[in-house]
Amino acid sequence: MSIPNEALQKLLQEIEQKASFSQQQIGIVKAQIAAKNREGRILQLTSSEVASLPEETNVYEGVGKMFVWNPSADVKQRLAAESEELKSDASNLEKKLHYLETTYKNSQQSIEQLFRSGGG
Template structure:
């Protein structure tokens, strides 16, 4: 079953565009995951440092161009909340990465099948 030349070109173009888009998105998602991993590690280090401080130590957080004295439990709660948000975001990025990898692989396989069928 042979396809007309124009239809074949159109199918090849669509599949290759889908493959290229998935590849670009994969690169972006992987960069985002790397950045979130770095942020998560910084939060863990900050949390461990704050936890090791004596309770009477004054802790300051940056707000715009100034620093505000903040109680240690408030800082720990904020760090915990940010860590949970990063965990959720990493989970979503993992799902997106899996989807894009499948899309990329399927597009690549489809492209190979079309090319084999055209020969």
């Protein structure tokens, strides 16, 4: 079975565009994962510092250019909620990365298969 040259070029161009887009998105997602990991580390350090304080210690949180007093229990609760949300976001990003890597790999295999078959 022979594929016309124009159709083959169009198919190859579409596959290359898909591979290129996937590769760009992989870089973006990896940067987002690294940012989430940094945020998680900061949350972990903050949580451990707040946990080491006695219960009656005044805790202040930055709000814009000012600091507001919050009970340490509320701060711990907020930090725990943020940590869970961060874990969920990181998990979703890992799934997206896996999908993009699979798409990129499949595109590369399709291009190789087209060249191996000689296009017709």
